Amino acid sequence: MAKESASHLKGQHVLLCVGGGIAAYKSLELVRRLRDAGAEVQVAMTAGAQQFVTPLSFQALSGHPARTTLWDSAAEASMGHIELARWADRIVIAPATADLLAKLAHGFADDLVSTLCLATTAPITVAPAMNHRMWLHPATQANLATLRARNVQVIGPEDGPLAEGESGPGRLSEPEAIVASLAPVAEALPTTTPGALHGLKVVVSAGPTYEDLDPVRYLGNRSSGKMGFAVADSARRRGAEVVLVSGPVHLPTPAGVTRVDVRSAAQMREAVFAAFPADIYIGAAAVADYTPRAPATNKIKKSNESLALDLVRTPDILSEVAAQTQGLKLVVGFAAETENVAGYARGKLVAKHLDLIVANRVGVADGGFESDQNAMTAYWQEGERVFTPGAKTRLADELIDLIVERLDA
Ligand code: PMT
Numbered sequence: 001m002a003k004e005s006a007s008h009l010k011g012q013h014v015l016l017c018v019g020g021g022i023a024a025y026k027s028l029e030l031v032r033r034l035r036d037a038g039a040e041v042q043v044a045m046t047a048g049a050q051q052f053v054t055p056l057s058f059q060a061l062s063g064h065p066a067r068t069t070l071w072d073s074a075a076e077a078s079m080g081h082i083e084l085a086r087w088a089d090r091i092v093i094a095p096a097t098a099d100l101l102a103k104l105a106h107g108f109a110d111d112l113v114s115t116l117c118l119a120t121t122a123p124i125t126v127a128p129a130m131n132h133r134m135w136l137h138p139a140t141q142a143n144l145a146t147l148r149a150r151n152v153q154v155i156g157p158e159d160g161p162l163a164e165g166e167s168g169p170g171r172l173s174e175p176e177a178i179v180a181s182l183a184p185v186a187e188a189l190p191t192t193t194p195g196a197l198h199g200l201k202v203v204v205s206a207g208p209t210y211e212d213l214d215p216v217r218y219l220g221n222r223s224s225g226k227m228g229f230a231v232a233d234s235a236r237r238r239g240a241e242v243v244l245v246s247g248p249v250h251l252p253t254p255a256g257v258t259r260v261d262v263r264s265a266a267q268m269r270e271a272v273f274a275a276f277p278a279d280i281y282i283g284a285a286a287v288a289d290y291t292p293r294a295p296a297t298n299k300i301k302k303s304n305e306s307l308a309l310d311l312v313r314t315p316d317i318l319s320e321v322a323a324q325t326q327g328l329k330l331v332v333g334f335a336a337e338t339e340n341v342a343g344y345a346r347g348k349l350v351a352k353h354l355d356l357i358v359a360n361r362v363g364v365a366d367g368g369f370e371s372d373q374n375a376m377t378a379y380w381q382e383g384e385r386v387f388t389p390g391a392k393t394r395l396a397d398e399l400i401d402l403i404v405e406r407l408d409a
Contacts, residue, residue: 008184010038015088015122017113018058020048022163023095023129023172028053030094030175031061037179042084043067046113048097070112081112085119092182093117095129095172098140104152105143125153127178132168136252145255149237154393155181156372159224159250169250173372181373181391196404198239200329201278204232205285205317207247209265213309214296221286222369225249227334227360228284230396232257235282238400243275247285265291265314272317276325280403282332283318286369290314322353329407332356338363345379356380356406358399378402 014034018027027043034041043058043066055066067075067084079087093100093113100113104126109115117124126147134140135157148154156173173181206228210218225246232244233254242257245268253259260271265287272281290311300307322331333354335345338361345359361375362368368375375389378399387398 009034009179009182012039012089013087014039014041015084015091015116015120016041016043016062017091017093017100017116018043018045018049018053019093019095019097019100019113019129020046020051021095021097021129021172022052024049024052026172026175027094028057028061030092030178031058033175033179034092035062042087044084044113044116046097046100046111048099067112070115081116082119085116085122088116088120088122090122090182091117091120091124092127092178093124094127094178096126097128098130098134098137098143101126101128101140101143101147105146123151123153123183125155125178125182127155127173128157128170129172130157130170131164132162132166132170135168135170141252142255145233148233148393153181153183153391155391158372177372181394183390183394184388195239197235197280197400200240200280201243202232202235202240202280202282203243203245203272203275203278204228204235204282205245205268205272205287206232207249208286209247209268209288209314210263211265211288211291211314212263212295213292214298214300216299219288219291220248221288223247223249223286224370225251226370226372227374227392227396228282229254230392231282231284231399233393234396234400235280235403238404240280243278245271245275245285264288265317269315269317269320272321273325277327278325279328280330280332280407281318281321281325281328282334282403283321284334285317286336287317288314316352318354319352330355330403332358332403335359336362336368341377342379342384345377349379349381356403380406 041062042064045068058066103114109118158171159169160171161167162170207225208221208223210220212218229251232242236242236256244257244259262268262271291314293310293312318333331354337344337359341359345357349357358378360368374392378385
């Protein structure tokens with residue numbers, strides 16, 4: 001997938017800006033991957049980055065001296081920083097620290113990297129990496145929302161163990177994943193106006209549901225909520241009023257979105273209907289199909305060799321929304337499929353009386369559940385659209401573009 005989706009990098013001038021974090025060592029590998037994809041790479045480093053890796057390493061891998069300061073008369077004599085900003089077809093910042101995101105969001109130009117980013121007209125991609133509490137801090141999330149609204153592409157961070165021995169969202173995405181997720185430059189521009197959903201209310205469901213077996217255990221699934229949260233964020237950026245009904249996930253609330261946290265399918269149903277009336281419903285949640293008939297009041301003891309669970313069907317929220325709710329302009333479902341994608345998705349489109357269904361290929365190497373990437377195709381009665389695989393954030397934007405089109409159809 002990396003090779004296929006990175007072919008648009010061939011011959012591109014990529015300016016890689018490296019921020020000051022331990023993940024800076026991964027940026028060395030990123031230079032290699034970008035060059036493997038056919039890009040010409042130049043590197044600019046913050047003062048912090050130089051504490052973690054040396055400019056010489058980047059020079060050896062990129063074939064160009066790494067730029068380290070605004071005040072280097074020799075470097076300025078060969079290619080000044082304004083020329084370097086013009087040279088770039090795209091800028092990739094990896095790792096993007098909390099400090100760099102803040103500088104970018106507020107237009108600072110007090111060092112080489114921030115000045116280059118302010119002086120360029122090229123699209124900018126950031127791959128954040130930081131402590132998980134810094135990532136989840138409202139200030140960082142507000143800066144990200146500002147950057148996304150300016151069409152800055154955000155890749156990652158990943159959830160997992162962090163350098164300081166803690167765990168959470170904050171790991172730099174792997175270099176291969178960053179290269180695979182870089183949006184084609186033309187696609188980095190929004191295709192619908194920022195206010196395309198102004199005046200409309202959108203309800204989005206996201207994440208898994210947990211069905212309790214007893215006070216300790218539950219039945220759940222691998223949904224991280226990333227796809228649904230990206231869709232909610234994208235709808236909000238197009239001017240919609242957005243209510244996001246989320247199962248248990250570890251994601252920050254997108255700026256300007258009203259979030260309702262739930263646990264079970266029954267609670268999700270209640271919260272979705274409480275959010276109506278609305279104009280658009282987008283069901284991205286992986287809702288449990290079955291729930292225990294009667295959860296045990298006390299912890300189930302392992303007294304027998306085997307254990308049979310008595311499960312009953314959960315309410316199908318999407319079908320109920322499509323069947324009962326008055327005034328909805330568009331009902332959009334998701335389908336997680338491993339095979340016969342078109343057949344199963346079209347079957348659900350008809351059976352659940354939907355306007356649009358988005359089928360994700362799950363079970364592929366990189367996509368579907370948990371990943372930052374996805375591969376998806378949307379189906380409606382008389383058409384379909386295959387999206388270029390890549391970052392869920394970009395795909396969410398493209399899905400909202402399609403929803404805007406279908407509203408007008
Ligand atoms: O959260 P991520 O890690 O980012 O992963 C994203 C995703 C793969 C979970 C997401 O993109 C996705 O495909 N969500 C729907 C997954 C799913 O449960 O598909 P389904 O075929 O079982 O359900 C079809 C549709 O009916 C879905 O819109 C679902 O929300 C809805 N449904 C299902 C069961 C139920 N009881 N009520 C429902 O509303």
